[in-house]
Amino acid sequence: MDLIRHLEYFVAVAEERHFGRAAATLGVTQPPVSRAIKALENHLGLTLVERTPDGAAITEHGAALLPRARLIVDDSRRLTSAAQSLTTSGTIRIGLVPQLDDAIATRIAASVGTRARVETAAAVSLLDRVRSNELDVAVIDHPVVLDRVVAGPVITLPRRICVPAGHRSAQAERPRLRMLSDLAFATTPRTANPPAHDLMLDAFRRRALDPEVLVARTFRELTTAVASGRCFGLVPASSPTLPGTAHLDLAAEDVALRVRIIHREAEAESITPLIDRILLQASR
Structure with missing residues (x-):
């Protein structure tokens, strides 16, 4: 069985508390999600999820294994990202929170040019990926707990x-x-x-x-x-x-949306002023 994919489906159901919403989040239909959960339960010999009138409930065993499942899923994504970074020498990896205007995202991509690889994810995820050097720079919403990164000033977007x-x-x-x-x-x-x-x-x-x-x-x-x-x-x-x-x-x-640019140490110093100018223009 594809353990990582099945764990990804389990994490989605646990977070959404609903098979249909989990399927929508994963970009698949509901039957594969139900089959994956059942296969995972058979593989582990435990009941992880129970259906309820309102959707789905995580069992005691499911709750106990959920943190470990999240770590495995996250680690697999980091491995994939790290492998991609080895094949994209010269690429500038930029992360943006989904609340940012699409016009801002396209201006950033156009300004950086063909070297840009722009990704969208939640602030907590982007912060973690900048720390682990999977991203060069990110724009995240404020406030958020910051450590081991360099953070620029807060910019307010209407x-x-x-x-x-x-x-x-x-x-x-x-x-x-x-x-x-x-x-x-x-x-x-x-x-x-x-x-x-x-x-x-x-x-x-x-x-x-x-x-x-x-x-x-x-x-x-x-x-x-x-x-x-x-x-x-x-x-x-x-x-x-x-x-x-x-x-x-x-x-x-x-x-108002308050954002700031984050990066690691001296990395991405050439790109942060450019992104900063684009954000400041949008704030006016």
């Missing part, structure tokens, strides 16, 4: 609140944040950057808004969830207003 086009807040002459109380908040999972996630929810609570959180890992997931009428989310101020959505200028200081 964002707007994206709501369903038919929602009362979109129709109001003077919308208020509390009008969003009937909507969930679509955002990246807390594991992507716990401090930034918690600070955003705290900012909402200070304004009498305590929303349910709906995980949206990509801009597409966020905007389609908003268009369906289930939730609101945060989008770059320069983003176009897509069908079924509306943009609100509310709590600008609280919802």
Whole structure:
């Protein structure tokens, strides 16, 4: 059996607590995920996951093995990345958090040119990959716990609140944040950057808004969830207003995206000023 792939499926189900959502995250259909979990359980002689009316629950044995499974999956990805780096001499490996505007990402890629290899991942993952020399430089959201990396100044990028086009807040002459109380908040999972996630929810609570959180890992997931009428989310101020959505200028200081560039020691010193200029232009 492909143990690493089966462990990857197990980790996805454990994190999503749902077979369907795990399959969507992995980019596969649900049956292969169910078969992989069953095969892994047979291989280990343990029940790892139990189906529930709401999705899936991790058993006591599953919870005990989950940290080790995550390490194995992460190590396999690092091995693959390290092997790729050996064949990409001269490549500048750049990591970006998914909250960054696509226009910023393309400007960075165009500025670096053919040497650029741009990847998207959560802040915690990017930080770890910069430390392990799998990436030369990364742009991560702030705040995050930093150590063993060089971090640039915090840059603030404006964002707007994206709501369903038919929602009362979109129709109001003077919308208020509390009008969003009937909507969930679509955002990246807390594991992507716990401090930034918690600070955003705290900012909402200070304004009498305590929303349910709906995980949206990509801009597409966020905007389609908003268009369906289930939730609101945060989008770059320069983003176009897509069908079924509306943009609100509310709590600008609280919802702004704060980012910083990180790299290791003297590495990537030639590329960081270029990325810094692009981010500063976007902040104005």
